[in-house]
Amino acid sequence: MGLRELWKRSDSPELGGPAIHIGSRHLRVGGGVCQTLAVIGYPREVSAGWAEPLLSYPGQLDIAFHLDPVPAPTAAVQLRRRRARLESAQRTDLVRGRVEDPHQTAAALDAAEIADRIATGQGRLFRVGVYITVHAPTLELLDGHLQQVRALCSSLLMDVTPTVFRTLQGWISTLPLGTDPVGTVRSMDTDAVAGMLPFSSPELVADLSETTVVYGTNTHSSGLVAWDRFCAGLDNHNSVILARSGAGKSYLAKLEVVRSLMVGVEVTVIDPEGEYTRLAEAVGGTVLRPGAAGQPGLNPFSLPAAAQDGQGFTHRALFLHTLIGAMVGDLSTTDRTVLDRAIVTAYAQAGITRDPATWDRPAPVLADLAAVVEELATAPDTEQDLAHAAQGLAGRLEPFAQGSHADLFTGPSTSVVGGHLTVVSLRELPDQVRPVGVLVALDAIWRHVTAGTEARPRIVVVDEAWLLLQDPAAARYLARLAKAGRKHWVGLTVITQDVGDVLGSELGKVVIANAATQVLLKQAPQTLDAVQAAFRLSEGEAHLVGTAPRGSALLVAGHQRVGFHPVASAEEHRLITSDPAELAAMRAQKHSGPQDHGHCTDGSEGGEVA
Missing domain, CATH: 1.10.8.730 (Helicase, Ruva Protein; domain 3)
Structure with a gap:
C-alpha cells in the first residue's frame, strides 16, 4: 500500500481521525483546504521586523522557519567554492567584453564578507527553509487568500512557489514537528537569520544592546515589543508609567525590574506599600525597612x-x-x-x-x-x-x-544601598514622617549612584511617586535625579496613579519632560484630556489609553508609538503578582505542602502568563 492510499484511508475505524485527501496543489484536511508556499527568494537588505506583516495577516497562516546550522569547516569550503565560481564568472565576462552583472558583483562581495565574519567568529552559517501554509474553508476562498499572500510576499521582495506534487510534505513542514521533508533551503549568516525572524515590532526603531528587555506582545500583531532604555539614540534613560488605580502599572514595573536584573542592570526601588519585598527576597536582594523596630537604619x-x-x-x-x-x-x-x-x-x-x-x-x-x-x-x-x-x-x-x-x-548607618536589587520599603513609616523617610532614602540612593565605585547601568524605581511630589523637598530630589541621572548611567522610573497631581505640579512636569520613555496604561476620563495634551497623543491614541483593557499600554518614545500587553512566565507571575486571591492561594499551598492544584490565571493582574 502506497503513502497516498494510507492517508486516504486514514478515516477507517482502525486508524481513526479524519481523512487527508492529497491533491497536486492542495490538501483537504480538518474540514478545510490548504496549500503550502515555499520561499525561494529574499531581499538583499532588510531592517528589524521587516517580516512583521506576515504575522499580522488577517487570514489563517502557518509559518515555519527551519534553521540548520552549518559546521564552520563545511561553511568555509562552501563559501570558498561559491566565491571561486562568482569571481571566475566575473573574469570570463570581462575577457569576453560583456557588461558587468551587478547582481553577480553583489553576490561576490556578500560571499567574501560572510567568509570573513565566519573566519573571525563573528557569525555562523545556516541553511534556512521558510514555508507558509494558507488555510481556507473552500477552494474558492483559498484561491483568494493565496493571491493576497503572494502579493504580500511580493511587497516584501520575497519570491514564493507552491509545493506542487509535494503538498503533503509541504504541510508537514509547517507542523510543529521540526522536520523539513521539502528541503527548499538557502544559506544565510547569523545577522540575516536574526533580521528575518519577525520577533520585534517595526514601530520601535532604536540601537538595541545587551540591556534590552522584552515588555510584551504587540497589541496589533503577534510580534514582541523589545525596548532598551539605555540605548544611545535616546536623550536619557528615564521612564514614566502613568495609569489609573488597578490598571496594572505595578505589575508592568515589577516585570521590567525582573528582566532588567537578568541583563545585569542594578535596580533600587522606593516602595511605599511593601509590594516589592517578596520579589527582592526571592532573587537575593536587600530589603531596607526604615522605621521598623529592630531594622537597620540610614x-x-x-x-x-x-x-x-x-x-x-x-x-x-x-x-x-x-x-x-x-x-x-x-x-x-x-x-x-x-x-x-x-x-x-x-x-x-x-x-x-x-x-x-x-x-x-x-x-x-x-x-x-x-x-x-x-x-x-x-x-x-x-x-x-x-x-x-x-x-x-x-x-x-x-x-x-x-x-x-x-x-x-x-x-x-547599618544599611548599605547597593547590590543587584535594593528595596527601600516605607510601609512601616507613619504617614506623618513618610516624606522624611523618602527624603533620607533618596539621599542614600543618590549618594550611591554618584559615588562612581562601579560603572554599570542602574535603574531607580519610585512607586506611587505622587506621594513624593506632594513634598517640595522630595520633589526637588526627584527632579534632580531625572535631570542628572544620565551622567551617571542611571535611569529613573516614576510610577504614579494620580496623573492630575503630577501634571499639575511644576516639578512633576519636569520629571515627565525628562523621561525619554513614557508608558501610558488606562487613564481615568477626568484626566484623559490632560494626558492627551501633555503627551501630544492623537485622537486614536487617546481613545486607546482611555479604553485599554487591564494591562494593555501605549509606549511612547518621541515620535515612536506602539501598543503592547505584558507577558510574564509562570515563575515571573508568581513573583510579581499582587492579586490578594492569588497571594492567599500561594500562602495556603505553601503551608499545606508542595501539591499541584492546577493553578492558572487569566492575566487579571495586568499581564498574560506564558
Whole structure:
C-alpha cells in the first residue's frame, strides 16, 4: 500500500481521525483546504521586523522557519567554492567584453564578507527553509487568500512557489514537528537569520544592546515589543508609567525590574506599600525597612569617603538643612543660623571637621544635634534672638530626636544601598514622617549612584511617586535625579496613579519632560484630556489609553508609538503578582505542602502568563 492510499484511508475505524485527501496543489484536511508556499527568494537588505506583516495577516497562516546550522569547516569550503565560481564568472565576462552583472558583483562581495565574519567568529552559517501554509474553508476562498499572500510576499521582495506534487510534505513542514521533508533551503549568516525572524515590532526603531528587555506582545500583531532604555539614540534613560488605580502599572514595573536584573542592570526601588519585598527576597536582594523596630537604619549624618566627594562635609550640612526643614516645617533665617551652628558643633563633638582625614570617624546622630540645639538655647553667651530661635527649634525636633518618631534616627548607618536589587520599603513609616523617610532614602540612593565605585547601568524605581511630589523637598530630589541621572548611567522610573497631581505640579512636569520613555496604561476620563495634551497623543491614541483593557499600554518614545500587553512566565507571575486571591492561594499551598492544584490565571493582574 502506497503513502497516498494510507492517508486516504486514514478515516477507517482502525486508524481513526479524519481523512487527508492529497491533491497536486492542495490538501483537504480538518474540514478545510490548504496549500503550502515555499520561499525561494529574499531581499538583499532588510531592517528589524521587516517580516512583521506576515504575522499580522488577517487570514489563517502557518509559518515555519527551519534553521540548520552549518559546521564552520563545511561553511568555509562552501563559501570558498561559491566565491571561486562568482569571481571566475566575473573574469570570463570581462575577457569576453560583456557588461558587468551587478547582481553577480553583489553576490561576490556578500560571499567574501560572510567568509570573513565566519573566519573571525563573528557569525555562523545556516541553511534556512521558510514555508507558509494558507488555510481556507473552500477552494474558492483559498484561491483568494493565496493571491493576497503572494502579493504580500511580493511587497516584501520575497519570491514564493507552491509545493506542487509535494503538498503533503509541504504541510508537514509547517507542523510543529521540526522536520523539513521539502528541503527548499538557502544559506544565510547569523545577522540575516536574526533580521528575518519577525520577533520585534517595526514601530520601535532604536540601537538595541545587551540591556534590552522584552515588555510584551504587540497589541496589533503577534510580534514582541523589545525596548532598551539605555540605548544611545535616546536623550536619557528615564521612564514614566502613568495609569489609573488597578490598571496594572505595578505589575508592568515589577516585570521590567525582573528582566532588567537578568541583563545585569542594578535596580533600587522606593516602595511605599511593601509590594516589592517578596520579589527582592526571592532573587537575593536587600530589603531596607526604615522605621521598623529592630531594622537597620540610614543615618543622614554619615559622611562619604574623601575620594568620592571632596566637598562631602559641605554637602552633608546643606542636605541636613533640607532634611530638618522637611521635618519641622519652614525655617526662618534665624532658625537656619542656629541650625548651621548646631550642625558644625555636633560634628566637632564627634571629632569630625572639614578635614577629610576625620570623616571616617563615627558620625553623630539626630539626638546629638538636638542636644546641641538645646545647649545653644540655654548658653549664656548666645544672642537673645538666636536663643529664642534655638528654643523653638529644639521643641520641634523633640519628636524626631527622642519622641515617637525617633526610630528613624536613633542609631548609626547599618544599611548599605547597593547590590543587584535594593528595596527601600516605607510601609512601616507613619504617614506623618513618610516624606522624611523618602527624603533620607533618596539621599542614600543618590549618594550611591554618584559615588562612581562601579560603572554599570542602574535603574531607580519610585512607586506611587505622587506621594513624593506632594513634598517640595522630595520633589526637588526627584527632579534632580531625572535631570542628572544620565551622567551617571542611571535611569529613573516614576510610577504614579494620580496623573492630575503630577501634571499639575511644576516639578512633576519636569520629571515627565525628562523621561525619554513614557508608558501610558488606562487613564481615568477626568484626566484623559490632560494626558492627551501633555503627551501630544492623537485622537486614536487617546481613545486607546482611555479604553485599554487591564494591562494593555501605549509606549511612547518621541515620535515612536506602539501598543503592547505584558507577558510574564509562570515563575515571573508568581513573583510579581499582587492579586490578594492569588497571594492567599500561594500562602495556603505553601503551608499545606508542595501539591499541584492546577493553578492558572487569566492575566487579571495586568499581564498574560506564558
